[in-house]
Amino acid sequence: MTPDLKILGWTQFFTSQLSTDEIETLTPVRIAEVRRRSLIALKADLSREERPLTGELVATDFAVGDFALIDPDRIIRRLDRRTLISRKAAGPMSQAQLIAANIDTLFITTSCNHDFNEARLERYLAIAIEAEATPVIAITKADKPEDITAEEYAERARAIYDGAAVIVLNAKDPDAFDELAKYCSTGQTIALVGSSGVGKSTIARGLTGLDIDIGDIREDDAKGRHTTTARSMYRMLAGGWLIDTPGMRELALHDASEGISTLFEDITDLTTACKFSDCAHDTEPGCAVRAALDDGSLDADRLARWRKLVEEDTRNSETIAETRQRGRKFGKMVKSAMKVKSAKRGE
Ligand SMILES: Nc1nc2c(ncn2[C@@H]2O[C@H](COP(=O)(O)OP(=O)(O)OP(=O)(O)O)[C@@H](O)[C@H]2O)c(=O)[nH]1
Numbered sequence: 159m160t161p162d163l164k165i166l167g168w169t170q171f172f173t174s175q176l177s178t179d180e181i182e183t184l185t186p187v188r189i190a191e192v193r194r195r196s197l198i199a200l201k202a203d204l205s206r207e208e209r210p211l212t213g214e215l216v217a218t219d220f221a222v223g224d225f226a227l228i229d230p231d232r233i234i235r236r237l238d239r240r241t242l243i244s245r246k247a248a249g250p251m252s253q254a255q256l257i258a259a260n261i262d263t264l265f266i267t268t269s270c271n272h273d274f275n276e277a278r279l280e281r282y283l284a285i286a287i288e289a290e291a292t293p294v295i296a297i298t299k300a301d302k303p304e305d306i307t308a309e310e311y312a313e314r315a316r317a318i319y320d321g322a323a324v325i326v327l328n329a330k331d332p333d334a335f336d337e338l339a340k341y342c343s344t345g346q347t348i349a350l351v352g353s354s355g356v357g358k359s360t361i362a363r364g365l366t367g368l369d370i371d372i373g374d375i376r377e378d379d380a381k382g383r384h385t386t387t388a389r390s391m392y393r394m395l396a397g398g399w400l401i402d403t404p405g406m407r408e409l410a411l412h413d414a415s416e417g418i419s420t421l422f423e424d425i426t427d428l429t430t431a432c433k434f435s436d437c438a439h440d441t442e443p444g445c446a447v448r449a450a451l452d453d454g455s456l457d458a459d460r461l462a463r464w465r466k467l468v469e470e471d472t473r474n475s476e477t478i479a480e481t482r483q484r485g486r487k488f489g490k491m492v493k494s495a496m497k498v499k500s501a502k503r504g505e
């Protein structure tokens with residue numbers, strides 16, 4: 159294993175998954191693009207090579223940012239991920255779609271104006287924590303704050319979660335990137351999320367020196383054609399990688415109960431102190447959550463946001479679980495129908 163692989167974001171975590179045989183015969187790569195029937199593999203010399211998806215390998219099992227092993231002709235296997243960001247796909251078949259793998263830091267972007275919103279930040283924080291990526295809150299437009307000062311926005315952000323660094327910046331100032339750069343050095347992989355207009359593309363351009371538009375990659379059109387071949391992995395000036403895939407823009411919360419528990423650790427702790435284990439924190443006697451509200455140690459707004467987030471997560475996670483269940487039943491039905499057919503044909 160050559161140390162050059164570090165340039166791709168490779169760590170001991172991935173080396174430990176390889177057999178001696180694999181180390182001798184196969185090439186580790188990072189997946190830079192997932193197409194319908196092939197993958198674009200990024201090699202340690204930074205060249206890109208296409209490999210067809212053959213045999214058991216299907217596009218839906220891969221995400222941009224995954225590490226895999228290839229030989230001169232094929233993809234051999236995907237390696238276990240360190241982190242994974244997925245989303246709930248739109249439409250009735252609400253499956254989880256893989257958005258990006260092995261992200262170290264998620265820059266949650268907002269700005270010093272009406273975009274700043276605790277509930278929105280908490281939703282992204284829960285996603286980052288659940289994915290096991292380090293959340294960093296980047297607040298742009300510090301040069302023209304609205305209503306309150308930039309430092310006051312930073313204070314509000316810091317009050318949300320002490321596990322996230324908060325950086326206030328003017329994304330149009332080249333010096334602003336010094337503070338972000340420490341998350342972007344060789345071996346590191348980042349992604350940017352946030353609403354339209356908060357400055358994601360401005361930050362991405364500053365970090366890469368490339369003329370890119372974050373979140374602007376169109377998804378497949380209704381006829382299932384790929385409408386774009388835009389890249390999804392960009393090398394940053396500091397040496398790391400920025401991943402921007404279709405879907406990063408519409409991240410919705412799902413299966414993030416752990417992320418929510420960590421983010422709202424105070425409330426999680428209170429709920430375990432309620433008299434009834436299925437307490438709805440409503441009118442039940444012995445409710446520790448209500449007691450905290452009453453003595454002023456718990457903020458009512460924060461509790462309301464927690465409730466909404468838990469509800470959203472539960473709703474979305476259920477649909478995904480149900481879809482999976484349906485899919486499995488359908489698969490079984492097809493299999494048994496085929497068995498009947500082949501039995502009829504005397505196979
Ligand atoms: N003054 C100031 N303007 C900024 C800052 N960050 C971004 N802008 C401006 O805000 C506008 C939107 O920035 P973008 O980088 O396009 O925002 P985005 O998040 O990529 O938005 P979408 O492309 O719509 O998703 C542009 O005109 C930027 O020049 C900042 O820190 N200060």
Ligand SMILES: [Zn+2]
Nearest residue numbers: 432437439445
């Ligand atoms: Zn309770």
